[in-house]
Amino acid sequence: MIKHRAIRDALLGRIVSGEWAPGRVIPGEVDLAREFGCTRATVARALRELVAAGLVERRRRGGTRVLGRSGRDAVVTIPIVREEIEAAGHAYGYERLTVREADPPEPIRQAFGLRPGAAAVHVACLHRADGRPAQVEDRWINAAAVPAVRTQDFRTVSPNEWLVRAVPYTRARHEFRAERPTDRLRGLLDLAPDEWVFVVERRTWREDAGITVAHLYNPADRFRITTRDPVAFGVDPGAG
Amino acid sequence: MIKHRAIRDALLGRIVSGEWAPGRVIPGEVDLAREFGCTRATVARALRELVAAGLVERRRRGGTRVLGRSGRDAVVTIPIVREEIEAAGHAYGYERLTVREADPPEPIRQAFGLRPGAAAVHVACLHRADGRPAQVEDRWINAAAVPAVRTQDFRTVSPNEWLVRAVPYTRARHEFRAERPTDRLRGLLDLAPDEWVFVVERRTWREDAGITVAHLYNPADRFRITTRDPVAFGVDPGAG
DNA sequence: CAGTGGTCTAGACCACGCC
DNA sequence: GCGTGGTCTAGACCACTGG
Incomplete structure (x- = not known):
């Protein structure tokens, strides 16, 4: 007691x-x-x-x-595609599509607080479940904040898993939305003719320096995000 | 200090x-x-x-x-359409479409833990921004848990705002997904020919009794959900 | 079984902000 | 002003668990 x-x-x-x-x-x-x-x-x-x-x-x-509960806050666990696939009992497949060092587009540069001409690394890859395309990951990584990224080819390790190990971050922001797919996405994800994509945009910072901006494109027909109540208590019994 | x-x-x-x-x-x-x-x-x-x-x-x-930060938890504030519209400087408009007492469909009944034949109230309404349709709200309310719902016609007060005042809840779950719109939704929301809807599903409970299941249909072209970091500290400075 | 965290007490002083 | 919460101390005992 x-x-x-x-x-x-x-x-x-x-x-x-x-x-x-x-x-x-x-x-x-x-x-x-x-x-x-x-x-x-x-x-x-x-x-x-x-x-x-x-x-x-x-x-x-x-x-x-x-207080009256407007009850608008919920906690969402950002899904990691590999874990989702394996938890569902499917075979996880990973394929790096492209990797290149380049000038990031303006919105990305802004997120990183970079001057024009500053370098960043772009990686695109495809995650599969039982061979079937499950998610396209399109990511920019700030080479100034993460120099080691230049030596990585991401051929076998996905950018997400590499980053988690290599660079602790202090802040993250996410956005969920649905978009018309580009033709390239439609092909890569094997989408139905009228199908949209569910986009998870993930940005992380270390202190004030942007680390990465990722766009995770999921077939909207088979993707959802669920929330749970704010931790409050129940989980984490000893914490206050 | x-x-x-x-x-x-x-x-x-x-x-x-x-x-x-x-x-x-x-x-x-x-x-x-x-x-x-x-x-x-x-x-x-x-x-x-x-x-x-x-x-x-x-x-x-x-x-x-x-601990290593897998950093997967984020807090999302479930948007209230009225506040979103007014915050954007638009005129908020509300229109009740239908209200009826009826047998809820199986999935709803399951969520409420109701026996077949138990009554519930269904409400559909439309939220507008400057006259333009912004969201269709489709909601079932458990009449057993909220008897007062029978005396409400929701002609001027939206179900959401009424429920917040009338019935405190103890638990909520949400789901975000994108769907092909029905023809009715396409008409009500004035969607582009190929446009999907972004669905926010909201369920609330009081103790173990389901109170309401709401489906909030938003034009996917102009809707997004954003997150912030778990409260941790920063917000709520005195709390621990 | 020793050392760590987990909890609680009794009492104190301070700081803020309604009345 | 004065009552409220906010913070801190000093010390105690307990419970769990890893070596």
């Missing part, structure tokens, strides 16, 4: 049951500590978790207030 | 700089407390935040180990 978790769950129950409606100010730490027979510190820890979960807000002198 | 935050940031720096590489076991709480001139409790709090951020894992006797 972990006290701070029992307290957190008790308070959570009062909130989701509606006993403590959104907008209401709940009892102060001292009162709760008395009610639960513990010290302020333990109550404070429970309340800190509720804050992290976005269920309450706290203000000095103003007390702790229950 | 908040000590636990200073310590957390110092440790974070050693991790992202590579001084403490993934896999490495970092000094114990007692050593860190001595180094930073504080008590174990303060160091523990800093480390708890690093755990929550997914940067380290801790085990009794095993110590605190730096």
